[in-house]
Amino acid sequence: MIEKIWFEKHLLGWLLWPLFWPLSKLFKCLAERRRGSYQKDDKRVYRAPVPVIVVGNITVGGNGKTPTVIWLVELLQRYGFKPGVVSRGYGAKAPSYPLVLDSGTSTKHCGDEPKLIHQRTGVPVAVSPVRSEAVKALLPAGVDIIVTDDGLQHYALARDIEIVVVDGNRRFGNEKLLPLGPLRESVERLNSVDFVITNGGKASSEEVAMSLTPSLAVNLITSEQAPVSQLNELVAFAGIAHPPRFFATLKELGASIKLSKSFADHKDFDPTELASIANQGDNVIMTEKDAVKCQQYAQDNWWYLPVSASIAEHDEQKILDRIKEVMRSYGSSTT
Incomplete structure (x- = not known):
């Protein structure tokens, strides 16, 4: 809802204007x-x-x-x-x-x-x-x-x-x-x-x-590389500030996404929760930023997508x- 108020001119933003405008001026x-x-x-x-x-x-x-x-x-x-x-x-x-x-x-x-x-x-x-x-x-x-x-x-x-x-x-x-x-x-x-x-x-x-140019997906366990489009029934998740950008990139690359899940930026993941999500597809795909937190408990069908400026x-x-x-x-x- 905050995103909609800030970036999409949601009606609620106008309703909250009398409350937030003085705070914004103070800030x-x-x-x-x-x-x-x-x-x-x-x-x-x-x-x-x-x-x-x-x-x-x-x-x-x-x-x-x-x-x-x-x-x-x-x-x-x-x-x-x-x-x-x-x-x-x-x-x-x-x-x-x-x-x-x-x-x-x-x-x-x-x-x-x-x-x-x-x-x-x-x-x-x-x-x-x-x-x-x-x-x-x-x-x-x-x-x-x-x-x-x-x-x-x-x-x-x-x-x-x-x-x-x-x-x-x-x-x-x-x-x-x-x-x-x-x-x-x-x-x-x-x-x-x-x-x-x-x-x-x-x-x-x-x-x-x-x-931002994406490259091949990289396996967290083996470091094998593969095109995203060749990974079947992907469960995609992202704990970044704007997850929709990551999901849109996957679709542009021809990914077969069965489930997408957004988390808060800098999320401290629960391995049990991620394992439960992972079981809903054949492969898991995440951002490279998320991958650095998942390395210790990653499974062999977990991948990340590097991007370069x-x-x-x-x-x-x-x-x-x-x-x-x-x-x-x-x-x-x-x-």
Whole structure:
């Protein structure tokens, strides 16, 4: 119902307007005041000795941010940089912070998105509610640039480049701030960022167009790969911010879906519940983000669908040129 109010102009939204409009105005006032206070008081802001790139959004919900982070990290690696990634680790609780991930780190301690980024890229990843502490934990690993997964509104960490990811189909919904709409900050905030990357839909002339390209399905047990269309009677589930996008992708690939099940984003799955759902079909298909949480109890007919961000070469070069410009200001360069 919240999705319908925010993005589909549901009648209930108009009925709730008198209640939520004052709260939305208050939220906007507090958000702007908070940002302004950090801009005026440098002593409250930590500046790392290496460049920091924030990849975030101004809306709640999934926009394709994690695939964008992975794309950016892989771009940096291709050009000889040594990136590290920091994250809040939403939905998880570590024994202590900051937590630097290794191959055995549980998603219960680090969260699903940091685990996925670490597995896909192999770069150092650290999580902490205080992102500056995560940055400091990565410096001994020899990183020369930091990418923050989310954290556009985490103004206690200074940043050199801001990248906002936008859902090209849903855009900004009713363009109202929480709780009346999906915005964390007003759309005017986009005027101050370096790049707006639009995932799907139609990007404007000032935006960078991005698409998510699915590959072959991967078996969680054997790592075998197969076209989704060749997997019979699929039970599909997704614990992400916007599950309908995943189900739509499966249909576009010719998947035979017997059952689809949506879960909350960052869901801590119950293995018994998943096994019960899995029994209703011949195969199970999930997102890669969900797969990192299911590896320990997966069955041999469980698959995940990886997706990768694609950006045109000329837009990629614009982003790379900006990064190199920042690197030179730190007295270092990589070709």
